Amino acid sequence: MLIRAKKEERLHVNKFFYAVLLAFFVSLEMPVEAYLDPGSGSMLLQVLLGGIASIAVIAKLYWNRVTSLFTRKSAPKDSV
């Protein structure tokens, strides 16, 4: 009886140990949004391939780039 109880206890400890170990390893896995790299150039090209709807997106893309240049320059000044 005593031996069986000890065995069961050990099993419990083992299960707990493996659960912690598994959680640890799972936490080590790097989360990625997409497994396939769509390629930056190919993603950008898709804007051109979008037909008439592209025009507004291209305009906004350029506009955002211009404004981002502006905000980036001003950011360090604010922090000083």
Added chain:
Amino acid sequence: MTTRDSPAHPQFEPGSFRDPDTRVFRYNNEIFRCLTSRALDDWTRLASTEFFEKLTQEGKLVRTQKVTDKSELPKLNPKWAAVLKHEAVPFISYPYEWPFQMLKDAALLQLDLTSAALDEGMTLKDATPFNIQWVGSRPTFIDIGSFTAYEAGEPWAGYRQFCNQFLYPLFLQAYKQVRYHPWLRGNLEGIEAAELSALMSIRDYLRPGVLTHVLLQAKAQSRYNAEDRDIRKDLRAAGFGPSLIKNNLRHLRRLVERLEWAPSRSVWSEYGKEHGYRGEEVLKKYEFVRSVLTRRRWSLVWDVGCNTGTFSRLSAKHADYVLALDGDQLVLDRLYSELKREGCQCILPLVVDLADPTPGLGWKGLERRQLDDRGKPDLILALAFMHHLVIGRNIPLAEMVEWFARFGADLVIEFVGLDDPMVKRLLRNRTGQRIAYSTEALELALNEHFGSVTQETLDSGNRTLYYAQARPNGG
């Protein structure tokens, strides 16, 4: 995988590792797919869409159901939240074995699925022909794990892969008359934009799709792929949306639909008209093969050197599934088109050169399996074929017979004599060489590697048919 699988755990298919959210395993001859909790969310969403139900009914998506009772399955790592069961396809094949029209139809299916998914707020993680398999002449999409929720502002993740693995191979063949099979077999990732761009002449720039999908894409890749800028974020901020992807898909569909490869003839495409038979000999040969086929129901017949597919069609009446194998793409392209018109789902045409059969490729050489690992035949037809190996490719006759015997299948083999016009053509530049090619040599090899052998010589005396039965212990 972070924990080691014990023997009680399933052996995952070596080709299913790319997407860490799903893995496939075979158990008791059935196909299962494990899903992480993230993939389970995607499945739940997919199962509730209208297109999933509709396209499954049409056979364009593999039949799939969630396994409710997992007690019958091997033990799974707790990282897998659910298991799906897929209907198995009769024989796995790869794009470097498909004739032009098959790759084209697979491309159209990929585009249609992506479009249908976008209409209901989903998309596909990738766009590779390895996710498409065939039930005879019907393409069916097997990677259910590829469907995922579409997030606002995201571009089409599979566009580049679609170009590399579908569009560029089709361009190569339609625009440059170059077979894509060795290219796809040589690199599983497909053809890069820069590689195809380098092959295009100024005249090709005017062909539909070349300027945008090839040249511009090659330029964009060389300009932006090395940049650290977060293009995704830029696109989202600029209001990129599904309507742009839909426009691109529509344009690509029109483009692919119009691609044609139409050479007038190949070495073997006129064989049906030119072969050296007398009328009654064809009938006798037909009867001989039929008498073998009617002996029992066959599960898988390989018709090697199938040409127009006459005997593949005959076999299909007495077998569950038939592989129509030939090294000549044009004859198979024609056969596929006919089978598709007829709606045939039991003959699969594959471009295979038996002197150099498809090897194992990819990671560990196991990701894409070699031809003879994907389903053993129980009957092989090698009609008017062996001279191509023995004379045309210098494969020793005895080794050829030994290779056939390894499958443990019955064999119907035709010996074509030296007076045949095709044999003469193969021999015309080979004077002075000694090739062991005779009925005696063939009979010796058959008796060594097979069980009982029966034979019939056709009237002209120039052709002999043999039916060699597999030895009970597998030869």
